[in-house]
Amino acid sequence: MPHLPASSALQRFRVVDLTQVRAGPTACRQLADWGADVIQVQMPEHMRGDDTLGGQDGSDYQYTHRNKRSITLNLKEEEGVATLKRLIAKADVVVENFRPDVKFRLGIDYETLAEDNPGLVYASISGFGQSGPLASRPGFDQIAQGMGGLMSVTGLPGDGPVRVGIPIADLCAGIFAAQGILVALLEREASGRGQWLHTSLIEAMVYMMDFQTSRYLIDGEVGTQAGNFHPTSIPTGVYKARDGYINIAVFGSKIWERFCHILGAPEWIEDARYHDKASRSVNRDALNAEIDRRLAAHDRSHWIEQFNAGGVACGLISDMREVFEEPQIQHLGMVKHVVSPRLGPQRLVGQPMQLERTPSTIARAAPRRGEHTEEVLAELGIGPDDLARMKATGVY
Structure with missing residues (x-):
C-alpha cells in the first residue's frame, strides 16, 4: 500500500528513519503524524537485536511507530548500504541515532550523502553530542535526567534524587529534533540547501531545566528538591x-x-x-x-x-484512567482510533496541537518489520527479479 498521509501539511516530504528505541522514533513520529512519508529502515528479522519497544505487537511500539512504513536492509552488506543511499538520494530528511562514529564508517554521514542530495536535511540524535569528551559514551534517558540536573530537584527533600515517571530526556530530544528538521526545511526554501542538525539527550535535558538554569546562571542559586511544592511561589x-x-x-x-x-x-x-x-x-x-x-x-x-x-x-x-474519563480531555479529541490489520482496533493519543485546515490523524497503524520493503524498493525502480535476488542473498 503506498504512502497514506496522516495530514496534508507535510505530505510532500519523504523521511528516512534510521533510528531505534525512543528519541529518534519520536522525532520521526512527529513528522509522520503531520503527513510526511516516513520510511523506517530496520535490520532484517534474522539479524535484529533488541531494538523494539516491548516487542512489535506491544502498546509502546504501536504508539511510537504509527503512520510509518517499514523496510528492512542489511547494512552489513555492500548492496544494502548502496540501496539505502539510493533511497536517501530521493529523500528530504534522514534521521539517525547511531553512535557518532557509525555513520562515517558506513559512509552515510551528512557530507557524503549531501554530495548526491544537496537539499538533504540530516538530523542526528545522540546521548551527549557529536563531539566533545563524552561524545562516544552511551546515552540513556535516566542518565541524562541525572546529569542534566532534573533528578536533583525532583522528589521530597531529604529522600534522595528521583527520576521523572516518563522518559522525558528521550521525548524532548525527539521533539526538539523534529522542530529542528522543520526549521531546516523552512530555511531550505530560501537557500535551496539542506544541512546537518544535531541534538542530544543531555542538551534537551539542560534546556528543559528552564528557570532552574537562570536561577543558577543569573542569580547564582542552586535549586534543590522542593517535593510537591513550587520552589519559589508559595502556596x-x-x-x-x-x-x-x-x-x-x-x-x-x-x-x-x-x-x-x-x-x-x-x-x-x-x-x-x-x-x-x-x-x-x-x-x-x-x-x-x-x-x-x-x-x-x-x-x-x-x-x-x-x-x-x-x-x-x-x-x-x-491517574491515567481518570485522565481519559475527564470530559475536557474527551472534548479535545486527543484519543484517535485506528485499525491494525493484525491487532484490531486501537486507541492512541494524537498530536497535542490542532491545525484547523490541515489536521493530523492516525492513518496507519504501526507496521511490522519490513512490511513495505518490496513496495518501497519498487518505487526506486528495482524490478521483481532484482528484489528476489536481494531477498535470497540477505540484502533485506
Missing part, C-alpha cells in the same frame, strides 16, 4: 482535602488575596508571616499545614469548584 503544590489530594497554584498578590478569602482566612492577607512572597517562603511549612487543616473541612470537588470559580487554579491529581 503552590499538593494539598489534602477531606477525600484526597488536589493541586492548587497561587501566583501573585491578587490571586493570594482571592485564595485567602475562599479558604476563609482573610486575616492572612495582613499577617506578617504571610504578607508577601518572601515571608510565605520562609514560613511555608506553617502555612502549608494550616492550609491542609482548613481544606480538610470539605471534599476535593467542593474546593475545585470554589477555587476555580474565584480565579484560583485548582485541579485533581489524576
